[in-house]
Amino acid sequence: MRCYVNIPHPISGTISSASFHPQQFQYTLDNNVLTLEQRKFYEENGFLVIKNLVPDADIQRFRNEFEKICRKEVKPLGLTVMRDVAISKSEYAPSEKMITKVQDFQEDKELFRYCTLPEILKYVECFTGPNIMAMHTMLINKPPDSGNCKKTSRHPLHQDLHYFPFRPSDLIVCAWTAMEHINRNNGCLVVLPGTHKGSLKPHDYPKWEGGVNKMFHGIQDYEENKARVHLVMEKGDTVFFHPLLIHGSGQNKTQGFRKAISCHFASADCHYIDVKGTSQENIEKEVVGIAHKFFGAENSVDLKDIWMFRARLVKGERTNL
Template identity: 70%
Template sequence: MQARSPTTAPGGGGRLSVLQRHLTAVPLSGQVSSATYAPNFCYTLDNDLLTTEQRQFYEENGFLVIKNLVSHKDIDKFREVFERVCKKELTAPGMVVMRDVAIAKSEFVPDQKAITKVQDFQELPELFEYCSLPQIVQYVKCFTGPNIMSMHTMLINKPPDAGKKTSRHPMHQDLHYFPFRPADRIVCAWTAMERIDRSNGCLVVLPGTHTGELKQHDYPEWEGGVNKMYHGVRDYDPSLPRVHLTMEKGDTVFFHPILIHGSGMNRTAGFRKAISCHYASSDCYYIDVKGTTQENIEKEVIELALKRYGVEEILLKDAWMAKGRLVQGERINL
């Protein structure tokens, strides 16, 4: 791994100006791809899709935005399917439909408006289609290699904030939830289903933090409450330089599971929608999280599994084994 000098620390003037240029860059079409052999790269694999500049950007920042990757037609289709899920016209084994904590205890909330996210839709073909879109998978392969599993799926419907700031997602590292490694062979694809900016709670990232360690996570001490399992990095330092990712409908960001990120509150009256899938190489292997910072999330997952399904004696990895689905290549370890 390349050592990072203090001058390339996140938020260094040089880095941010490169970032700004990148974020306003033109769509990929027309760019010349390059299959450069790059011995110093470790977060991306040799491939003939990413330009050297794109690889370099992900290596340094831990994320990469590809404009206009998913068609509006496909997104409109996913939106319709989501609406049918909300109306309970469609369901699938294992799928979790979750309400925002601020309205979870209300006696009457009209169905569609109550839902903050749908999770684990891997058994619902109409939504799982997102995870198999060839134009997404071809990018995923640059990070995971050819044997690709989908591990976690979400359609996030960030509600207008009910006034308690519970629509925020605290700053976190997704690896906190994952009992598999190596982290560098895991990547999230997150697609904006409409224009998303600071007003409706865009993704907020801390560039370059993917080169750090997995940190201790807890529930943030938020007065208004916090959603189930929305852990945040302990002692989050709000003075760290952040980048707000403004994205248009169909734009997709690929990001590393150690990258610290979150999302702000939704100050609009609309439900901010994004669809995402976490992928991993099937060559990844499960780890035992006992005695690590991940013990607290394992405990919560075990409690939930007992409460929901009555299953006992499971480990975090058992839940993940059941969720994982092969997208391409061969299922090896996961």
């Protein structure tokens, strides 16, 4: 996982034994895809934006398929369709306006293409190595908040590792692609650079007046003065980020539904862990509780089974996960 690169001496420009400064990389692997500058950026900040990575034609296909799902013209197996908490009890009408995100599209050929795009996997491999599993998939359709003023479209600051019962964290990466221009107005991603170097923090529901979406846990000891960086992205731009990086997204103040597609990838060489007795126990209980609703409480399923069942190999060999 760790490797050393010879950095030429800044003054002499040569590598001699006297001027040899080994550089340790912890969060990126040795290959020729990332420039040294990009590698250093990810090591330091825990995220990396690649401009214009996914072609418009692919994004259009994801959009078309999402609309078909919303209109109930297709019903992919295993898909979770989530409505915003502010409208979850309102009248049912199948339209994209009702859906805040879909998750687990591993059985939907059109959407899952995202997780197999060579241009995405090329970068993913820099973090996971050659055996790559798609662990969790989402298409987020952040609804406008302007109507209800409840700010329920916000995603509290969190670390994605809170949801994951596998390790090591450095071999996990999220790819998140903007499906349109995204800025602070429609609720872009917000990151706290460098927080991937810290540990996993306890997460719980934020105490928001307007309510909060199911399982949208956030970190509790939020430091107001910590520098937040708002990632303004164009259609097709993709950010890769570490699962310990603290991030969230702000309210959508526009009338449109802000769209992004994402996948969490992990090295197939990762291993599952037991989260009992850790800060992740609360999310495990919720996930297992929902699974019981679907499969019946008598059929005991644990978190590991749920993840193994949904995970898909996208490159290399399925070793552990």
